[in-house]
Structures are given as structure tokens and as C-alpha cells.
Amino acid sequence: MKSRDGVRIALRSLTGHRLRSALTVVGIVIGIGTVIIFASFGTSVQTDVVGEFEDTAASEILVVTGDVGLDPDDGSFGPPPSPGNLDSFALPGVTTHDLEQLRDTDGVNAVIPRAELDAVTALEYDGQRQPQTVIATSPSAFPEDNIVRGQSFEQGESDQMVMTERAAAAFEGNLSVNDTVTIELGEENKTVEVVGIVSQARGGLNLVGGFSTEAYVPTEPYYQEYGETVRSPSQGVDQAAYRQVTLVAEPDRVTDTSSTVETYFEQESDAGQVIDGGVTVQSAAEIVDGIEEVLGDIIRLVSGIGLLALLVGAFGIANIMLVSVTERTKEIGIMKANGARNRAVMGLFLAEAVMLGLAGAVVGIPAGLAVGYGASAYAEVGFTVPYGWILVATLMGIATGVVSGLYPAWRAARVDPIDALRYE
């Protein structure tokens, strides 16, 4: 029998039992739909998070003191499998001299040190006092895109401050550019003017958007004066020392620059000598890869749960096909008397099962995408169509049909035509 004829005959059998076929397909729709819902929602979240991160940070190289166990070579992300030298973690060590060296490194566009001023307890504005973290950093932390109003502070200006929109909103009366704020710096008070409001600052680990409540002042003079120091081995003097520095690399030279920087810290830097265990250099691209991988694992895991639903659907097909074989025993006999080979009979029943599976995919994929789209809209992430998963789901539908139809089809092929023709 030609396969086109087989498909036509199988289709005729399925449409002959519309309700039964439809109910069987529902089982597959639920399975494949579940897989697609999780896959499309997961992929959307992944794309959204990674996209947001990549926009701002793809060219960033993060330098953290101590060996935090982020091994760029093993590709994993998360808690270090074997903790690095935790004693050295986040000790001040990257000196002003190191910063200057880094600024002169080929491929580095900007160097953004970042340090919290421990001495600051609160900000005061117009009689209101708010506890507030104040971070010392450099103007490079505020690229054009991040500035909402006003401008960045300038290095060396002790009376300028930048804060995030959230930090500004913490004060009643809409704290804005040109307002004067008092910083409580231990015993002393410093009066500064807010020169800019930003959405977020570069140089932190702002993984998911800029929702931090932070205020920023220039490292010069603030960190030089109030920050921590170490003795610079190369200069022989005490210098302000940072725990964390972010380098902005040439966008197309991130990996090269990252290794150059790593070599510098290993061989020449103050930090490498001051800190036991050196520094960890991690480019954002690696971090993004790590996040992508973790999210990918989660998507695979959760979508895998959808496979359980598909398994239930597969039993549904197998069950209905077995019923169908018994019911149509006589038809099998008629076909065999009229020249149908066992292979043709098997092919017919297998084709029915595969069509049920495929129908489940054809209905389940758009249904899953629709729900996934709804979930993404609800979660306010951009929707991404998971093309790979659509292919996987289609193949799974077909495979489900084949696997669940194989035994019933084999039973059908083995029907004895004499018994079958007698069957009522």
C-alpha cells in the first residue's frame, strides 16, 4: 500500500470517531502544552534578564579581591564548588596605583572603582533624615543612558552627589537636582548638592535592572579621605584600596582585555601582593553565560515535568488504539482478505497513532504559546518564541504516537484473518 493511501485511510478512521479522537488528542495537548508553556515563559525570562544585563554590562569586567571560586574555565555559576580562600575575600587591596595602571591598559575604556563609605550613617534633607548607603565611585559609573536628570558629579568635587531615583523618592517632597543634602559622616557633616538623578550606576552587580537605593559621591576626595588604605608594595606608601573595581572594556575585545587584566593582577599589581589569593577577574560575558546556563537548566527541569503529562497522554493513545484494534478486528480481516499485508495493517494503525500525537502537537504548541505569552505579559517580561522547543515538542508528539501506537499496531498486524472475518 502506498503511504499516501495509508494516511488517507487512517485519517478516515480517526474522523469516524471524532469525539474519541478529540479526547485522546486532549491528553497530548496538555502534555505538549505544558512543555511549551514552561519553555516559552522560561525562555522569555531568560532572554529578558540576559538582554537587560547584556545591554549595560556586556563589556564590563569585574574585579573582586580574593578568590571567590568563580572559575571562569568551568563555565558554572553560583556558589563555589570548593570555596576559595575566604579569608582573603573582599579585603581592600586594589590600590590607587593599580587603578592608574588599569586605566592605561590597552582595551580598557574606563575604570570604575566602587566602595561603600562605612562612615556614612544617614542623609538629611529639608529636616528629613533617611538612613542611606553612600557609595564612592567615579563619573564613568553614569553613562548617558543611565542619567535621568542633571549630570554626573566630577571627580575631586567634594560638594556634588548623584543618587538613584529610588533613593531620591525616599525623601518626601520630590528630592531633585540642585537640592542640598547633608551627609552625616561620623562626627562631621558634609553639605553636598544633588547634581544628577540616575536609574542605576555601572559597576555594581545590577543583575536585574536598576532598583537599588543608593547615593554616590566621587572617590576623590571621599574615599581617599574616609576609605580604607593599604601600603602599596610598588609605591611604598599608604594608598586608598578597593575591594571591587569594574572595568569597561572595548566591546569587541572583552575576552582579550579580561586576560590581560588577569595577567596584570597575577604578576605586577599591588593587590596581587597584598591579598593572599589575589583577585578574581570575571568578565560580564562569563557571568551572563553562567546566568543563561542556570536559567537554561531550570527551563529544562521544569519543561521536563511537562513530559510527565505527555507520558499520561501516551498511555491514552495506547489505550484507545488497543480498543480500536479490538473493535475493528473484522475490518482487519476484510483488509487481509483483500490483499493487505501485515506491514500495511501495522502501518495503518501506526499512522493513526502518529496523527493523534501530531494533532496534539499542532493544537498544544499554539495553546502553550498563548498561555506562555499571557504569563510573560503578566510578569512584564518580553515574550520570546522558543523555536527550539517547538521543534522538540513536535518531535515529541510524533514520537509519542509512534511509541504508544507500536504495540497496538503490532497486535493489529498479527490478527488471524479467519478469526477476524468471523468476528462480529
Add this chain to the structure above:
Amino acid sequence: MATSPSDPVVSIDNVRKEYQLGGTVTALDGVDLLFEPGSYTAVMGPSGSGKSTLLNLVGALDTPTSGDVIVAGENVARLSETERAALRGTRIGFIFQTFNLMPRLTAVENVALPLMFAEWSRSRRRERAETLLTDVGLGDRFDHLPQELSGGQRQRVAIARALSSDPELILADEPTGNVDTETGAEIMSLLRDANDRGNAVLLVTHERRIAEHADRIINVRDGVVEGIEQVEHTRPVGTEAEIGERAVGAGQETTGETR
């Protein structure tokens, strides 16, 4: 495969058939028969006589326990299951008491069923099926489903199907058992037409009056051939009134023996 005109279309040589049903049941006990090409033979016998077994063997649906069954030059016992299917599809046409049409296929598709399994193209199949259906008087029922046809019409579709691959042998198993007497006469007349065109017909029945339409009657009882008689057709066979009259009593009798 090829048979010369003189070779018998079916040759049965010392055939035994036993079934294991709790004990050994002998359905055929040493049967020798020959069916010439273009012959018209009736096999007659009561329930359990072995005539259904004989039909299954000649139809290549079953294989003998011993002895040889040769159909269209092929020794059935030596064929694989696939080869037997091909033999059934191209060299033998089946007509059953219960019509045995595919319920979800139209008249044309039912007629074309053996041609589909023999991989004819769709257009050729349709053409052939339409010709045959027109021949049996169903020129206006091409795309009807079996359930939309009367019993007689269904049996005529089945006859057209049996003729579709122009087989050497047509096997008719109680073909009038499920239709009224008038329709029965039409069906017997169609079988006679087929035979006149050169297809050998093997008619299985338990009714003498139906058997008498054939040229030869083989009486089977308890698995052995009891006797073979030639039928002299002194008058034109198969006028409707005559058959109708004779088959009145047969209807009830038939219901007891559907297998």
C-alpha cells in the same frame, strides 16, 4: 506464477486439516479436488462439514496440515504470509455472506480496496471501480457509504470488489444468505455473468437450490468428499421468479449458519 489455460486454477491434493481445540478435530480428512479455469463449482454441505475450512484453504487464508493446496500455480503452504496476502489481493476475489465492506469507505473505495493494496494509482483505481459498479447496477451510488446502501446493494458492491483485480478465482461464501430472495436471484445472476466472462467461481452453500446454479456440485460431509455431481441446465438458469419461489424456505435455515 503463470498458469497455462489448461492448468487447474485450484488443485487440492490429499489435503488434511486438523485444529487443536482441546483435542484434535479433523476438519478435512484427505480431500482431492480440481477446479478448472472458468469453471463454476458449488461446495455443499451442512454445518461442520468442512466446507468453510476448504474455503479458507482455497482462499489462501489458511494452510493445510498436510497435502498440497495449489492456487493459481502457487503452493499456498510454501508462500510467506506476505506472498499469501498478495495472492489474495490479486488472484482471488472474496464474496461473503455478511458483505464485509469497510464501513467508513465509500462504494468506490470499497471496490478499489484490493487495488489500493496492490498499489494502483488513485485515478486508475477510481476508473476501474466506477466501471465495475456501473456493471453491477450501482452507477448512481459511487460515493455512498455502506450504511447508506441496502443489503442487496452492499452485496453488489462486494461482488464488484471481488472482480476488481479480475482474479482467476472468485470465492463466494453463502452470498445470498443475508438478502431477500429477489435480491438473491440478482446476485446469483451477477455471479453467473462473472463466470461467463471467464472467472472461475467457487460457491459455498448449504442450500441445494443455490448450489444448482453451478455446473458442478461437490458434496462434503464430515471432512470428506461424499460425491460430485454435474448439473444439467435444461432451462435458462436464474430467472427471478423461479429462484424466488425456491428460496422461500431457505431464509430461516440460513440464519442458523452464519459462519
